[in-house]
Amino acid sequence: MNFAFTADQLLFRDTVRDFLAAECTPADVRTLAAGEGRSAARWGKLAELGLTGLTVPEAQGGLGLTLVDLVLIAEEAGRAALPEPLIDQIGIVVPLLARFTHRPEVAAVLEGIAAGTVTVAVGHPADPYVADAADADWLLLGRDDALHLVPRGKVTLTQEVSVDPLRHIAAVAWAPDNTTLLGEGLDDLLDHGALCASAQALGLAQAMVELAADYARTRSQFGKPIGSFQAVKHHLASVQVAIEFAKAPVYKAAFSLAQGLPRAARDIAHGRIAAIDAAAAAARTAIQVFGAMGYTYEVDLHFFMKRAWALAGVWGDRHFHVSRLQHLVLSDDAPTGADATFGPK
Amino acid sequence: MDLTYTPGQQAFRADVRAWMAANVPAHKLKSYDTREGFEEHRAWERTLNEGRYAMITWPEILGGRGANLIEWLIFEEEYYRAGAPGRVNQNGIFLLGPTLMEYGTPEQKARFLPRMAAGEDIWAQGWSEPGAGSDMAAIRTKAVRDGDHYVINGQKTWSTRAAFADWCFGLFRTDPNSERHHGMSFILLPLDTPGITRRPIPQLDGEPGFAELFFDDVRVPVENRLGGEGEGWNIAMATAGFERGLMLRSPARFQETAKRLVTLYRRHQAKVSPAVGEAVLKAWMDAEAYCLNTYMTASRLMAGGKIGQEASLNKIFWSELDRSMHETALSILGARAELLANGVDDPDEATRWLKGFLFSLAGPIYAGTNEIQRNVIAERLLKLPR
Numbered sequence: 100m101n102f103a104f105t106a107d108q109l110l111f112r113d114t115v116r117d118f119l120a121a122e123c124t125p126a127d128v129r130t131l132a133a134g135e136g137r138s139a140a141r142w143g144k145l146a147e148l149g150l151t152g153l154t155v156p157e158a159q160g161g162l163g164l165t166l167v168d169l170v171l172i173a174e175e176a177g178r179a180a181l182p183e184p185l186i187d188q189i190g191i192v193v194p195l196l197a198r199f200t201h202r203p204e205v206a207a208v209l210e211g212i213a214a215g216t217v218t219v220a221v222g223h224p225a226d227p228y229v230a231d232a233a234d235a236d237w238l239l240l241g242r243d244d245a246l247h248l249v250p251r252g253k254v255t256l257t258q259e260v261s262v263d264p265l266r267h268i269a270a271v272a273w274a275p276d277n278t279t280l281l282g283e284g285l286d287d288l289l290d291h292g293a294l295c296a297s298a299q300a301l302g303l304a305q306a307m308v309e310l311a312a313d314y315a316r317t318r319s320q321f322g323k324p325i326g327s328f329q330a331v332k333h334h335l336a337s338v339q340v341a342i343e344f345a346k347a348p349v350y351k352a353a354f355s356l357a358q359g360l361p362r363a364a365r366d367i368a369h370g371r372i373a374a375i376d377a378a379a380a381a382a383r384t385a386i387q388v389f390g391a392m393g394y395t396y397e398v399d400l401h402f403f404m405k406r407a408w409a410l411a412g413v414w415g416d417r418h419f420h421v422s423r424l425q426h427l428v429l430s431d432d433a434p435t436g437a438d439a440t441f442g443p444k
Numbered sequence: 445m446d447l448t449y450t451p452g453q454q455a456f457r458a459d460v461r462a463w464m465a466a467n468v469p470a471h472k473l474k475s476y477d478t479r480e481g482f483e484e485h486r487a488w489e490r491t492l493n494e495g496r497y498a499m500i501t502w503p504e505i506l507g508g509r510g511a512n513l514i515e516w517l518i519f520e521e522e523y524y525r526a527g528a529p530g531r532v533n534q535n536g537i538f539l540l541g542p543t544l545m546e547y548g549t550p551e552q553k554a555r556f557l558p559r560m561a562a563g564e565d566i567w568a569q570g571w572s573e574p575g576a577g578s579d580m581a582a583i584r585t586k587a588v589r590d591g592d593h594y595v596i597n598g599q600k601t602w603s604t605r606a607a608f609a610d611w612c613f614g615l616f617r618t619d620p621n622s623e624r625h626h627g628m629s630f631i632l633l634p635l636d637t638p639g640i641t642r643r644p645i646p647q648l649d650g651e652p653g654f655a656e657l658f659f660d661d662v663r664v665p666v667e668n669r670l671g672g673e674g675e676g677w678n679i680a681m682a683t684a685g686f687e688r689g690l691m692l693r694s695p696a697r698f699q700e701t702a703k704r705l706v707t708l709y710r711r712h713q714a715k716v717s718p719a720v721g722e723a724v725l726k727a728w729m730d731a732e733a734y735c736l737n738t739y740m741t742a743s744r745l746m747a748g749g750k751i752g753q754e755a756s757l758n759k760i761f762w763s764e765l766d767r768s769m770h771e772t773a774l775s776i777l778g779a780r781a782e783l784l785a786n787g788v789d790d791p792d793e794a795t796r797w798l799k800g801f802l803f804s805l806a807g808p809i810y811a812g813t814n815e816i817q818r819n820v821i822a823e824r825l826l827k828l829p830r
């Protein structure tokens with residue numbers, strides 16, 4: 100029993116944090132929001148850092164790392180409100196495609212992903228829209244319990260507008276056929292998506308608290324920084340508590356899913372609810388701390404809030420995971436108590 | 445990261461489970477806030493010590509097992525699972541114990557720790573005074589040096605279990621001209637020393653769970669001082685860190701409450717509104733989250749890390765969790781929630797929830813109120829101005 104990341108995992112996390120702090124500043128995000136929305140140059144650098152191949156098996160040119168490594172990186176992507184679909188790709192697409200590497204076309208796609216030259220968008224039938232579909236080479240989609248890998252040319256997209264100016268979403272019309280069918284895995288698809296959304300929510304929440312704390316140190320009213328007022332302090336402290344206690348459930352979910360444990364569904368739902376709640380509280384509190392400034396497009400906060408709101412609705416929203424978890428925890432034969440926490444179920 | 449117990453850890457769990465099954469008293473002990481119950485609990489501490497389960501993380505020479513923190517968590521899980529009695533000496537073993545380990549002289553450790561583990565000395569904590577609650581630096585009780593003794597005059601209050609305890613540790617002003625957190629020393633003294641008057645204070649449930657202590661020319665040998673003269677504040681802060689940090693409120697306690705809550709909900713599900721289900725689920729999630737967070741902290745400490753200001757996050761979380769779990773239980777019990785003892789199908793269970801609810805209201809107050817903890821988080825972790 101060791102509930103800790105390795106020194107290497109933490110070092111890699113720090114490297115990514117530093118990279119994004121320099122290469123994906125709120126100002127960069129703002130510039131992209133007004134233009135293309137995606138930076139090809141940054142994507143190239145992410146590939147150089149090995150990030151696009153983080154979870155790709157070594158045989159396909161990746162680093163062969165697991166969801167436990169990924170979860171920290173996803174948190175950082177959230178913290179920076181990274182616009183490019185890195186996390187969807189290495190946290191959802193790759194782990195699922197990696198089950199089908201015996202199929203040469205899948206292995207080739209994975210190689211392309213690791214190299215940063217191929218992109219695959221991903222959607223779950225429960226969600227009406229797919230993110231980053233227009234720019235993708237392939238789409239990983241579900242239908243009737245099965246996963247399909249569909250070339251971009253075989254789908255019809257109807258572009259929609261998200262509250263988050265950096266989310267490019269589209270409704271996808273497509274028809275499954277023998278060439279697109281991969282195999283089973285729809286539940287896993289949802290769980291991977293939920294995990295990635297949760298980890299990003301943790302980072303987004305922390306970023307919002309930090310933005311608000313920075314502002315509270317500098318904005319003065321009544322002759323003092325507003326951060327010296329206890330109401331402001333206590334609101335932010337409460338959010339920090341919520342973030343702190345959402346982390347371990349998300350990390351545990353990453354471990355359980357990586358190991359394919361039967362308890363993964365329960366852990367994913369717990370992490371998802373805790374992370375959604377923490378991010379929602381962070382958004383609601385941060386805008387309050389910013390006052391009218393927070394209500395403007397000019398302050399960067401809204402990019403983070405909007406990402407958090409958008410991610411709260413996909414890969415199973417709060418209600419979905421609450422009813423799922425109620426079934427797994429409250430039903431008569433469900434295991435409860437301390438010795439069930441790390442038990443297989 | 446490896447979230448599976450090793451065979452050694454599983455074997456340890458099995459040992460503890462078997463020992464608890466053989467040794468936990470079959471009848472429920474009386475409340476340790478009564479004289480009789482206090483002594484029953486002392487006897488239980490002796491039994492634990494005989495099994496070398498009183499403080500498993502302590503070195504063997506002091507009656508422990510040199511167990512690591514993961515083993516301690518497993519022990520606690522089995523302890524609560526077995527429904528074992530509350531720890532009457534928690535101020536000693538969880539708060540003073542670790543403080544002595546860090547700041548005590550070898551003589552002090554040998555003198556106090558084994559007796560503490562054996563339940564020979566049951567400890568009370570003396571920080572608060574009528575004028576010094578949240579503002580602990582306002583302490584005024586004086587300990588004036590007179591040769592190789594201190595002479596103590598003043599008053600402490602809200603001292604848990606001081607009505608029946610044997611010893612007390614506390615913070616006293618040894619420099620009469622000092623202000624705020626300077627000039628205080630950490631002193632240990634037997635509560636039967638001449639000049640001490642104890643006035644038990646009944647708590648919400650009517651039992652004397654804490655007491656006022658009056659000091660009238662109380663003479664205490666200088667060797668009872670822990671750490672240097674005038675260094676009391678920093679040592680007290682370390683003790684308070686232990687209180688908010690890891691040991692005092694092990695996650696197993698809350699997981700056991702959550703389990704009872706889930707069971708209660710299952711039993712009454714047909715009668716309560718579906719909205720209650722979400723509150724029960726929230727209780728379960730938060731108890732789990734507290735457990736997972738503690739396993740993370742334990743793993744970090746075992747790798748050489750230290751507990752810092754995040755102890756304040758902890759304290760807020762467990763105390764508010766405990767309160768909301770009990771509120772939810774009472775809402776399931778409905779009209780029967782007010783029953784203190786009899787007249788229901790399962791009187792013990794209803795009363796237990798009610799008493800637990802009353803006690804849960806103290807959690808956000810003691811060990812530094814949650815408002816103070818939120819100040820700490822804002823100022824130290826988030827760097828907001830004072």
Ligand SMILES: Cc1cc2nc3c(=O)[nH]c(=O)nc-3n(C[C@H](O)[C@H](O)[C@H](O)COP(=O)(O)OP(=O)(O)OC[C@H]3O[C@@H](n4cnc5c(N)ncnc54)[C@H](O)[C@@H]3O)c2cc1C
Pocket residue numbers: 329568569570571572573576577578579601602603604605654806809810811812813814815816819
């Ligand atoms: C069950 C129980 C057991 C206890 N056991 C012990 C014990 O064994 N030994 C011991 O020494 N003490 C003990 N205490 C006392 C406890 O430490 C104090 O109650 C606590 O420190 C708060 O002090 P106070 O009660 O004087 O409240 P006050 O300090 O008067 O506070 C009253 C209210 O004002 C708020 N407040 C005060 N200052 C601030 C501030 N700066 N910012 C925001 N809000 C503020 C508080 O949060 C609280 O809500 C115990 C208390 C309880 C309830």
